[in-house]
Amino acid sequence: MRSLSIGATGMLAQQLNVEVISNNIANLNTTGHKRQRAEFQDLIYQNLRRIGANSSDANTVVPAGIQVGVGVKTSAVYRITEQGNLQLTENPLDLAIQGKGYFRIQQPDGTDAYTRAGSFQISSTGQIVTQDGFVVQPAIAIPANATSISINTSGQVQVKIPGQVAPQTLGSLDVVTFVNDAGLEAVGSNLFLETPSSGAPTIGTAGANGVGTTLQGFLETSNVNAVQEITNLISAQRAYEMNSKVITASDEMLRTVTQLR
Numbered sequence: 001m002r003s004l005s006i007g008a009t010g011m012l013a014q015q016l017n018v019e020v021i022s023n024n025i026a027n028l029n030t031t032g033h034k035r036q037r038a039e040f041q042d043l044i045y046q047n048l049r050r051i052g053a054n055s056s057d058a059n060t061v062v063p064a065g066i067q068v069g070v071g072v073k074t075s076a077v078y079r080i081t082e083q084g085n086l087q088l089t090e091n092p093l094d095l096a097i098q099g100k101g102y103f104r105i106q107q108p109d110g111t112d113a114y115t116r117a118g119s120f121q122i123s124s125t126g127q128i129v130t131q132d133g134f135v136v137q138p139a140i141a142i143p144a145n146a147t148s149i150s151i152n153t154s155g156q157v158q159v160k161i162p163g164q165v166a167p168q169t170l171g172s173l174d175v176v177t178f179v180n181d182a183g184l185e186a187v188g189s190n191l192f193l194e195t196p197s198s199g200a201p202t203i204g205t206a207g208a209n210g211v212g213t214t215l216q217g218f219l220e221t222s223n224v225n226a227v228q229e230i231t232n233l234i235s236a237q238r239a240y241e242m243n244s245k246v247i248t249a250s251d252e253m254l255r256t257v258t259q260l261r
Contacts, residue, residue: 002046002070003250009071010243013040016074017236024224025233032116032190033222034079035229041075081181084116084223086215092149093120093128096220099212101175104137104203105130105191112137114176114201116220117190128157128173132189140171153213155206173214175206 020038027033051065086096095118097103102114115130123129126141142149146159155173178184183197194201204211 001250001254002068003246006069006071007243007246007250009043009073010246011240013038013072013074014236014240014243016077018233018240020077021229021233021236024229025226027222028224028226030117030190030222031119032084032220033224034081034084034116035222035224037078037080038074039076039078040072042069043071043073045069079182079184079186080223082223084220086218087221088217089219090217092151092216093122094118094217094219095120095151095173096215096218097175097206097212098215100181100210101177101204101206101212102192104174104176104201106135106137106139107191108134111193112201113187113191113193114184115190115192118214119219130189137174138171140173142170143168151214151216153207153215155214172205174203175211175214176201176203177211178202 017038020036024035027035045067046069048066048068049062051062051067053062053065054060055062083098086098095103097116097118102116103118105113105115107113113134117130119131120128120136121131122142123133123135126144127139128136128142130136140157142157142159143161146161148160150158150160150167151173152158155175157170157173158167159170160167178194178201179199180197183195183199184192185195185198187193207213
């Protein structure tokens with residue numbers, strides 16, 4: 001019976017759907033997290049009577065035919081990159097990007113990764129780093145005698161040095177954009193990697209040519225909506241139950257057949 005395998009594909013699809021939703025809920029308080037959505041496609045159809053086939057020698061055509069689907073499959077888990085809320089922290093090393101873009105991070109192997117989580121810190125050498133100690137690019141060293149750090153909306157880093165009236169400019173943080181943000185590969189620790197789907201990174205200046213601006217003393221919260229995720233979870237659970245009912249009904253039909261004498 002096709003309905004057994006069809007119901008099984010539906011249960012597997014909803015199981016994955018619940019896993020995606022659970023990951024969204026688990027990252028409800030993760031800085032810069034972008035929620036995901038499972039997307040599905042129907043599987044191939046079996047043609048028991050092909051559409052458009054001739055039904056007689058007089059060239060009459062079958063108007064509808066008989067097509068029976070064989071279930072559902074997962075086509076993608078899409079990342080929704082809409083802006084999260086901006087939370088005021090007043091920490092001078094907390095940065096948020098308002099708009100499009102990512103901070104560029106150098107990994108220990110020398111390759112670049114990208115993040116929206118701007119909860120940065122200062123290393124023992126004075127460099128601005130992530131919570132894992134990865135250097136934010138370009139590498140900017142804060143002098144040990146600096147009394148304050150200021151980062152403007154263009155990503156320009158300035159420090160106040162004792163004995164100097166004007167602040168000292170150290171450089172500007174890169175803000176990188178991609179043609180297809182959803183094509184980035186998530187590798188954990190709030191980091192993303194470039195892929196052929198994302199396109200090549202474009203290093204720009206914050207606030208210029210459509211690139212987002214940097215906000216000092218703010219963090220971007222997760223864009224997960226708890227109410228929406230709970231609603232989606234209930235819907236996925238009900239869909240899972242209905243697919244299991246299909247398998248139960250098919251089993252009862254088979255039992256009826258086996259009991260015929």
